[in-house]
């Protein structure tokens with residue numbers, strides 16, 4: 001089954017919340033874990049126990065694993081495998097983007113069957129040009145996976161770049177939306193090329209109505225965005241929008257039952 005179809009099924013069963021696994025060093029401290037690969041492993045596997053099979057999508061943030069070298073990457077591989085085994089969709093947040101020929105290697109790592117880092121989808125950065133992502137988009141299509149391309153990010157530094165106007169009068173963000181929409185054309189109910197639009201971005205000034213793809217909306221919780229902000233950004237119809245939260249849920253650890261009920265409470269607060 002294609003990624004878009006699996007996502008629709010997963011959100012129908014569990015609601016649209018995407019929970020992030022972001023093992024910040026400060027969170028390891030707060031959970032009473034050492035700042036090393038063993039602490040990382042305990043943290044990550046507790047998250048797997050808490051969320052696996054209980055939320056639609058889990059998003060491990062690759063940088064926090066890479067920080068511990070090969071042992072950290074091995075933990076990420078285990079997280080990907082265990083979550084997929086539990087039936088939860090895994091969005092590996094690696095924000096990859098490179099010239100096309102190198103992009104093919106990233107696509108092999110994150111989007112090909114048999115690769116230990118390949119979850120169900122990966123985040124991509126389009127700032128070497130949307131077309132440079134083609135090898136990843138092709139690989140995702142071939143293996144039934146998905147991608148989430150940064151369009152309007154949640155950080156304030158993104159805005160001058162992403163809202164800049166190109167020679168054709170469209171904003172950079174709108175041209176990313178439009179190119180993703182071309183890839184999703186004809187997909188029903190949801191295509192496999194998603195976008196990232198921060199819940200904190202305020203006025204959207206981009207038209208998502210032809211996207212036919214999912215939208216990851218990070219910034220919910222710790223970065224200050226609320227349910228009202230989600231509605232301000234996306235309007236009343238939040239179909240296809242996946243609000244994402246990491247620290248606001250993870251601060252309820254290390255008890256896995258408390259983490260799970262925090263995720264449920266945040267999910268319920270969305271009223272979706």
Ligand SMILES: O=C(O)c1cc(=O)[nH]c(=O)n1[C@@H]1O[C@H](COP(=O)(O)O)[C@@H](O)[C@H]1O
Nearest residue numbers: 061123153154196198218222223245246247
């Ligand atoms: O692609 C992302 O996930 C992402 C895009 C964006 O615009 N802003 C953003 O915060 N993120 C990620 O979403 C997570 C947010 O974490 P919290 O602020 O703790 O909820 C981090 O892993 C960020 O890297």
